[in-house]
Amino acid sequence: MSALARDLAPLVLAGVLGPAGAGKLFGRGTARQAPRTALARLLRDGGRAALVLRVLGAVELLLAAALLAPPTTPLPGAAAALLGAGFLGYLGYARAAAPGSSCGCTARQEAPLTWRAFARAAAVLAGGAAAALARQPWWTAAARHPAAAACLVLAAAVVLTALSANPERRWRMPLRRLRLRIAGHPLAATATATAVAPATTPATTQVAVPPDAAGAPPPVPLTAAGARTAVPVAATVELLERSRAWQSVSRVVRSALMDHWDDGGWRILQFAGVYGGGTAARPVLVLFAMDAAASLDTVREPAVRVSVIDADSGAPVMATA
Amino acid sequence: MSAYRTGDTLARRRFLTAAALRGATVIGTGALSASALSTGVLGTRVAGATGTTGVIGATALGAVDADAAFAAPIRPLDPAVAESAFAEGRIAAINGDVLEVAGSYGDHSRVRITGATSVWKGRATTAADIETGDGLYARGLPLPDGTLATDAVWVNIVNLHATIRGIERTRLHLAHGQHEIIGNLMAERTSAAYGDASPTADLSRLTIGQSAQVLGAWRPSDGSVDLVRVAVAPGAGRRR
Numbered sequence: 001m002s003a004l005a006r007d008l009a010p011l012v013l014a015g016v017l018g019p020a021g022a023g024k025l026f027g028r029g030t031a032r033q034a035p036r037t038a039l040a041r042l043l044r045d046g047g048r049a050a051l052v053l054r055v056l057g058a059v060e061l062l063l064a065a066a067l068l069a070p071p072t073t074p075l076p077g078a079a080a081a082l083l084g085a086g087f088l089g090y091l092g093y094a095r096a097a098a099p100g101s102s103c104g105c106t107a108r109q110e111a112p113l114t115w116r117a118f119a120r121a122a123a124v125l126a127g128g129a130a131a132a133l134a135r136q137p138w139w140t141a142a143a144r145h146p147a148a149a150a151c152l153v154l155a156a157a158v159v160l161t162a163l164s165a166n167p168e169r170r171w172r173m174p175l176r177r178l179r180l181r182i183a184g185h186p187l188a189a190t191a192t193a194t195a196v197a198p199a200t201t202p203a204t205t206q207v208a209v210p211p212d213a214a215g216a217p218p219p220v221p222l223t224a225a226g227a228r229t230a231v232p233v234a235a236t237v238e239l240l241e242r243s244r245a246w247q248s249v250s251r252v253v254r255s256a257l258m259d260h261w262d263d264g265g266w267r268i269l270q271f272a273g274v275y276g277g278g279t280a281a282r283p284v285l286v287l288f289a290m291d292a293a294a295s296l297d298t299v300r301e302p303a304v305r306v307s308v309i310d311a312d313s314g315a316p317v318m319a320t321a
Numbered sequence: 322m323s324a325y326r327t328g329d330t331l332a333r334r335r336f337l338t339a340a341a342l343r344g345a346t347v348i349g350t351g352a353l354s355a356s357a358l359s360t361g362v363l364g365t366r367v368a369g370a371t372g373t374t375g376v377i378g379a380t381a382l383g384a385v386d387a388d389a390a391f392a393a394p395i396r397p398l399d400p401a402v403a404e405s406a407f408a409e410g411r412i413a414a415i416n417g418d419v420l421e422v423a424g425s426y427g428d429h430s431r432v433r434i435t436g437a438t439s440v441w442k443g444r445a446t447t448a449a450d451i452e453t454g455d456g457l458y459a460r461g462l463p464l465p466d467g468t469l470a471t472d473a474v475w476v477n478i479v480n481l482h483a484t485i486r487g488i489e490r491t492r493l494h495l496a497h498g499q500h501e502i503i504g505n506l507m508a509e510r511t512s513a514a515y516g517d518a519s520p521t522a523d524l525s526r527l528t529i530g531q532s533a534q535v536l537g538a539w540r541p542s543d544g545s546v547d548l549v550r551v552a553v554a555p556g557a558g559r560r561r
Binding site for chain 2: 172173176177180185186187188189190191230231232233234235238239242243244245248254255256257258259260261263266268270271272273283285287288289295296297300301302303304305306307308309311314316
């Protein structure tokens with residue numbers, strides 16, 4: 001098995017160096033990210049760092065091609081091992097000189113220096129050494145033991161993917177997406193609740209404020225405070241803030257939303273404020289009563305009951321009705 | 322002291338519900354014309370209201386939404402209204418009604434909570450929920466004793482741009498720059514806003530990879546965020 005691994009090392013190594021080299025050489029992000037790499041600090045010039053990164057990318061691509069193609073010589077492997085050793089040295093320097101900077105290893109994501117960068121460099125060094133010691137071309141070895149070769153390459157791919165600069169984006173997010181697709185959306189129930197809520201709370205729509213209902217309040221039963229409705233309080237507040245009722249008393253209101261509750265299809269919103277000026281100023285409560293099921297999506301002309309009461313006595317302050 | 326103040330929450334709310342429903346009904350959106358309300362005590366205030374700053378949800382002293390904690394201060398148009406002041410920072414100590422706040426820039430302020438102060442901590446709540454170590458953003462009027470009498474206090478409020486990296490039944494995994502943040506979903510409180518539509522309790526259209534503007538309350542104990550609103554662009558569900 002170890003002989004097979006050694007013979008397949010050029011293939012795996014080419015799989016690592018090829019994409020990384022292509023990313024550095026052709027990637028549009030190279031110039032943008034180069035100034036943030038430790039290399040820029042080493043060279044004291046972001047532009048020069050970008051150039052070096054592109055040259056390095058070209059070298060990696062050439063090495064990948066040499067590792068894949070005949071004739072089989074130890075030279076590409078040795079060169080790759082040397083490259084891996086160089087990477088390790090560079091990372092060691094970067095860790096000491098600029099720990100917060102990006103390594104520029106793959107030139108795609110801004111990846112701060114972590115143990116993964118060192119592990120990748122060590123893998124290149126080990127892979128290069130193994131490739132230099134390979135006794136037969138990788139395609140011959142693969143043809144002799146196709147199943148074992150496939151397993152080995154797959155295992156190497158998994159390990160190298162786990163070592164990639166941004167594991168979150170590379171594999172954790174796709175895995176989570178896959179899980180959602182298979183098991184369904186974990187929050188699908190919230191859509192159902194939203195859809196059925198109006199049907200389960202008929203009182204909400206029945207007692208919605210008609211335009212001419214500014215008279216005596218209906219004797220509404222007090223239900224459990226904060227009863228579930230489909231419309232979040234944020235949507236009610238949004239509707240209120242765009243309403244004419246809000247504009248009418250916004251000069252009185254001082255506080256943000258102090259309290260809110262649902263009651264028999266109404267949603268009551270309580271604010272604190274100051275009414276009057278100078279010595280006549282007195283603290284008041286500003287109360288709004290709105291249809292608990294209404295939002296900007298469903299109502300164009302919101303009907304809002306406005307009431308201002310004295311904060312101390314509870315007596316009405318404004319003769320608004 | 323009226324009955325509504327001495328009773329329990331239910332009694333107080335019942336009293337206030339009745340008071341709210343006795344109020345005048347105002348229909349429509351936008352600025353109010355003077356004739357929209359019956360002439361009465363509102364008269365002079367109404368005339369002033371037509372010339373409000375145009376900021377949605379603004380009062381004479383400043384905006385009132387949770388988002389408003391991040392908005393620029395509003396200069397009152399009415400010279401009779403004193404200009405509001407702001408304080409922000411971490412609460413170093415709580416002495417009765419006064420919060421000792423250490424500002425982010427080395428400053429220090431004393432914030433007074435009154436009976437008329439609204440307290441937001443992921444939801445509208447009371448001063449009893451405020452704890453030492455909480456972050457705070459407050460708007461109010463400076464008093465002669467050097468304290469800030471607050472009209473509104475937002476505790477631990479965060480408003481950040483993030484990418485949704487994972488969705489579970491009780492939480493979202495969010496990425497903000499290089500930081501990974503756990504966003505706690507709060508039953509019946511977390512809402513989602515899809516594009517320009519109104520906030521909804523329907524969170525089923527959130528997808529992994531979406532960019533989101535997240536409003537919530539930070540939990541100092543574990544660094545997670547109680548999500549209040551997750552606003553995503555229209556066309557939700559598209560993979561990036």
